[in-house]
Amino acid sequence: MKTLYKIPEAFTDRPTTYCPGCPHGIAHRLVSELLDEMDLTKKTVIVWPVGCSVFGYYFIGTDAVEAAHGRACAMATGIKRSHPESFVMTYQGDGDLASIGIAETVHAAARGERISVIYVNNGNYGMTGGQMAPTTLLGQVTTTSPYGREALANGFPLKVPEMLAAIDGPAYIARAALDSPKHIIQAKKFIKRAFTAQRKELGFSLVELISSCPTNWKMTPEEALKRIKNQVLPVFPIGELKVDEEVE
Amino acid sequence: METKVIINEERCKSCSLCVSVCPKNVLRISNRLNPKGYHPAELFNNDECISCGFCYLICPDAAIVEVRRPIKVKS
Numbered sequence: 001m002k003t004l005y006k007i008p009e010a011f012t013d014r015p016t017t018y019c020p021g022c023p024h025g026i027a028h029r030l031v032s033e034l035l036d037e038m039d040l041t042k043k044t045v046i047v048w049p050v051g052c053s054v055f056g057y058y059f060i061g062t063d064a065v066e067a068a069h070g071r072a073c074a075m076a077t078g079i080k081r082s083h084p085e086s087f088v089m090t091y092q093g094d095g096d097l098a099s100i101g102i103a104e105t106v107h108a109a110a111r112g113e114r115i116s117v118i119y120v121n122n123g124n125y126g127m128t129g130g131q132m133a134p135t136t137l138l139g140q141v142t143t144t145s146p147y148g149r150e151a152l153a154n155g156f157p158l159k160v161p162e163m164l165a166a167i168d169g170p171a172y173i174a175r176a177a178l179d180s181p182k183h184i185i186q187a188k189k190f191i192k193r194a195f196t197a198q199r200k201e202l203g204f205s206l207v208e209l210i211s212s213c214p215t216n217w218k219m220t221p222e223e224a225l226k227r228i229k230n231q232v233l234p235v236f237p238i239g240e241l242k243v244d245e246e247v248e
Numbered sequence: 249m250e251t252k253v254i255i256n257e258e259r260c261k262s263c264s265l266c267v268s269v270c271p272k273n274v275l276r277i278s279n280r281l282n283p284k285g286y287h288p289a290e291l292f293n294n295d296e297c298i299s300c301g302f303c304y305l306i307c308p309d310a311a312i313v314e315v316r317r318p319i320k321v322k323s
Contacts, residue, residue, distance in 0.1 A: 001316040021263030025308030
């Protein structure tokens with residue numbers, strides 16, 4: 001028998017604390033696979049956020065620190081500047097990166113810090129019970145927008161990659177989705193390019209991963225992935241938004 | 249024949265995403281219970297499995313540990 005796929009060694013044996021069907025596990029596995037393939041596991045520092053993935057350091061076996069809410073990019077800046085030989089990445093959700101941490105993220109990108117950011121966007125605050133986030137779609141019902149998000153009262157969904165792609169600092173900005181095997185393979189390719197951008201010292205790199213939240217969307221995992229395809233991806237189109245020529 | 253998909257039933261949370269993406273419909277949710285109280289997924293038709301690995305790619309809990317393909321022997 002020839003092995004085609006195998007769980008990477010960087011992914012620990014400890015069972016994840018996520019709800020059944022939560023794509024956080026898929027994102028963790030993609031990161032672990034790439035760290036193993038690129039031989040980075042031993043020299044990686046992952047800055048974990050506040051949110052559902054707050055216990056991420058139990059699941060990916062690298063060195064890790066836990067940042068204050070939203071401050072992962074600021075903390076990663078300090079680590080990368082004092083240990084330039086380390087591979088420094090942050091793993092953040094949309095409540096963490098796009099809401100409270102937007103200033104840290106935008107300025108880390110504007111300074112062109114040599115860090116990689118994995119940004120998981122599920123359109124609400126998952127850990128605290130599904131409140132409205134900056135990335136919540138118009139009309140989406142959450143616990144703090146019971147009649148659906150309205151543009152006049154709550155504004156429009158925030159598109160972080162488009163915003164950062166307009167700055168000169170970033171070397172690689174992309175958006176991928178975790179809703180089907182095809183898109184997951186594409187997501188892995190994008191994350192690999194983001195990691196390559198840091199290894200070649202080109203600048204800031206960010207990959208947004210469109211994810212689901214079956215528990216707070218009150219759907220089965222399968223329905224939640226269908227909702228991504230039908231409702232979320234038309235608003236957040238996937239693709240590479242900024243690619244430095246030397247990333248390839 | 250050896251099993252083509254190795255499933256760690258203790259990690260499975262019965263989300264049934266692997267069942268939904270399987271192109272040959274050879275996976276199903278079993279009647280057994282695992283220590284966490286979920287019904288784990290199982291491969292019930294090993295012969296029809298084409299080792300595409302879609303179940304591995306979509307599994308959020310690393311419960312699909314390994315996907316293998318038999319080596320063809322030239323006769």
